[in-house]
Amino acid sequence: MIHPADPILTHVRGRTRGVAALVALALSAGVLVALAPAPPAVAGPGTVTVSEDFSSGTLPAGWRAVDGTWKVENGRLYGTSTSAAQNNKITFGRHLNDFRMEATVRFESVASASRWTALGLDVPADGTPPWWIATMRSGSTASNGLEFAQRTAADTWNVTNTGSAPYAAGTGRDVRVAVEVHGSQARWFVDGREALRTTSLQRSANGGQALFVNGATVSYDDVSVTELAPNGYLRPEGSPPAVIAHRGASAAAPENTLVAQEVARRANADWIEIDVRPSRDGVPFVLHDATVDRTTDGTGPIRNLTAVQLKALDAGSWFAPQYAGTTLPTLVEQLADLRTRGGNLLLEIKGAHTREEVATIVRVIREQRMSQRVFVQSFDVAALRYTRELAPELPIGLLRGSLDADPVAVAEDLGLTAYNPSGKALLTRPEVVADLHEAGVAVMVWTIDSANQWRSLEQAGVDGIITNRPAELAGWNAAYLQRPAATPTVAIVSPVDGAVLDRAQAPAVSVIATNAETVTLTLDGKRIENGGKLDLTGLAAGRHTLHAEAVGSAGRASATSTFTVEVTRAGLAYVILSSGANRAALNALNSLLLNERYEALAAFATWQAGKGVPAEVASVVAADARVLGED
Known part of the structure; x- marks a missing residue:
């Protein structure tokens, strides 16, 4: 054992708990506050050297299709290799010692489950060996489903590390992959979780990045390369010590x-x-x-x-x-x-x-x-x-x-x-x-x-x-x-379930999700922006339903919140004041409301719809006036 003057060291980075998507929007007197998840501590304010979503419809400038068939269609890059003997590649980027490379990868078709795609980590622009790659097979749960490997100057393989992914990539499935490289060290991530690491990379002085395909057709989207701070000893999110x-x-x-x-x-x-x-x-x-x-x-x-x-x-x-x-x-x-x-x-x-x-x-x-x-x-x-x-x-x-x-x-x-x-x-x-x-x-x-x-x-x-x-x-x-991925959770914090609101209020939606990659929010079945203010002036009086759905690698979760728009004099006054009606119509509407002449108010709003009062507002004023007239 060690005593105080005796060291023993351990190296692993504090990780951010859970791969959580957090969207929190708080309501306070109409003020919207957005809380976003902190970025991974390993990245810092790095320079993004490559960012490509292939929306241009053509191969990006500076990308070099060395061999094989490479084309851009439907907002994705497609690479095809017709033989297991073909390590077809497209090169791009510049030499970096410390960087994170990410891509969304989908096997469209494969000759067999052993065929693969790879992120090129240190590859000459002309694609000649030696080069280093991080490989994923379509049968990624195999013992060598993931690899770090070198194609040597003698054009032979030197596979230094093998491992398995948490699930099979298969075909037709988008998989988000990333590799963090710090000099001779690298970590392979699948959907935000480390799956393999190496300390054996042999770096060149000028190799850049690349994508590889072998015996398959593979499509790619959202390819990025971000330069990292040189301290690769900080543990990335999703990695153990x-x-x-x-x-x-x-x-x-x-x-x-x-x-x-x-x-x-x-x-x-x-x-x-x-x-x-x-x-x-x-x-x-x-x-x-x-x-x-x-x-x-x-x-x-x-x-x-x-x-x-x-x-x-x-x-x-x-x-x-x-x-x-x-x-x-x-x-x-x-x-x-x-x-x-x-x-x-x-x-x-x-x-x-x-x-x-x-x-x-x-x-x-x-x-x-x-x-x-x-x-x-x-x-x-x-x-x-x-x-x-x-x-x-x-x-x-x-x-x-x-x-x-x-x-x-x-x-x-x-x-x-x-x-x-x-x-x-x-x-x-x-x-x-x-x-x-x-x-x-x-x-x-x-x-x-x-x-x-x-x-x-x-x-x-x-x-x-x-x-x-x-x-x-x-x-x-x-x-x-290999621990099971955490199940997503989602909760609608605002408006709270069962809330009764009048039209003078403008609540902001507050949704909190964990372990989620996407969060979808609908109001009465129609998609709304997460965190936007709810405009109650245009909603029908009565009950409305918010539904949130969170999707993550371990499944999905949903939450529902109902609220009621209640008709009140204060709420109707707010609708009128913010209606955009012309001055004459505005004065008439306010006078009729102040004197509680609800039947006349409904009739006037209907008559002025599309004239002195915007049509959509007029229908709300008329409907609420009738409700108030019944009380």
């Missing part, structure tokens, strides 16, 4: 070794967390403790031992006999293994380091070409300041055993990418997560091995969790992603 393997898979293999790193990688950890300390001759080694006594067959402080002495130690037998002969890795070895076999490194600079010692760590990271896949954290503020000064390209995180009074201020002072407290400390003040996210700072907590605490931290919105049990947390995340 990142899995950070503490000292590798330290519950299953000797900590801080290459074998622990391999076990964590196979357990689908998003990050490998390790500790680094220098040898006597200045070589950075991967070791947690200040001495080698606990995890090797040697003794003494690591800073008193040379690299040759350290490499001669057995770092595996203490854990289990089958790991005898396992050695302490240098930082070079650790990074080389990650570079060639895959994975990202959360690197803790352990204990106090001089500027020169931090400079050595930075040099090793750069020499191993791993700057895009290393995140540096430390309890030592000086080490973080040195890192920021020497390598501003590296993200940095501050480890804390307890929370600062103002974590946001600390983060701003140090230029942090993440603020990484103990999970136990964070749960005493979970509200700081939202404050840090508002400032664009991720939250990674350490070291948590309990499913109950994972749940609490996920609900608090943390972006990552450092754990000794990465396989278990990855499994917990998989269960989280």
Whole structure:
């Protein structure tokens, strides 16, 4: 376990609860207030580089149909591939390191359920390999229904990640898909929920975006690409926290070794967390403790031992006999293994380091070409300041055993990418997560091995969790992603059911829906704008019905509210004053109403219909006058 000076980090972003469509329009003395859902914290005010609904009827400017048949019809883009051997593509956009690509996709016909479409994530404009894609098969619930894959320079496939969607895309069904890319990391979303992630993208210097079709005809609508802020460590809406393997898979293999790193990688950890300390001759080694006594067959402080002495130690037998002969890795070895076999490194600079010692760590990271896949954290503020000064390209995180009074201020002072407290400390003040996210700072907590605490931290919105049990947390995340979609709910807040209103009132409709993609509102069977004011001056006296229907991925919900338009003298006076009648007619109408001459009022309104009084208003005045005359 970790003590206060001992880090373990977790990376996952606080997610916005529920995929909810919220439309709230409040009535207060005729004032309309609109409440809209907050945008995903990951996007921020990003630049939209592509936004196409294909309403022009032709291929958009800058879109290049590399191969296959591509055409625009009926406000959609259609792509056709007649063979499973054809990876037909259309390219567009520009190179971005951090972006979100979205599209509405519909398989129109397929040769078989294994045929696919894909969002191209890093594709040259001429479509020549290598390129990277996020694939969805029409049989998307298959074990490889979703994929991240590379077409290599040798024109072969390198499929790095596979998974399944929550339902089959099939044919004739619109599916909203999205991929968020941050450098080598990407997350696949289906209808707003993460379904697959990767840390293995190999990015080019100039590849843009594309759409692909294989053995099918597929149509697309509402294609967009939005540039994201570079902090890809913030957890997107619909995603669980990142899995950070503490000292590798330290519950299953000797900590801080290459074998622990391999076990964590196979357990689908998003990050490998390790500790680094220098040898006597200045070589950075991967070791947690200040001495080698606990995890090797040697003794003494690591800073008193040379690299040759350290490499001669057995770092595996203490854990289990089958790991005898396992050695302490240098930082070079650790990074080389990650570079060639895959994975990202959360690197803790352990204990106090001089500027020169931090400079050595930075040099090793750069020499191993791993700057895009290393995140540096430390309890030592000086080490973080040195890192920021020497390598501003590296993200940095501050480890804390307890929370600062103002974590946001600390983060701003140090230029942090993440603020990484103990999970136990964070749960005493979970509200700081939202404050840090508002400032664009991720939250990674350490070291948590309990499913109950994972749940609490996920609900608090943390972006990552450092754990000794990465396989278990990855499994917990998989269960989280497969949870049933929340059923939509909808309620009509205003006018309340059973309300009695007179014509002088102008209520605004207030509908609140959750887990809904669309909300439809009708008044007496006719579609009305959600949030618009109800004009009671033109409605017939008596009962009226509002009906709201919310539709989401898990079904639909409906609500009904009835209200009554009551005839009153005040209401009729309002109708007359706002009628638009000419001055003579207006004076006559008011005089007849004031003297309660209702029969004459009805007759005058009928006579002046379409003359001094607008016809539609005259009929309401006449009808209400007759009702008042009967009382």
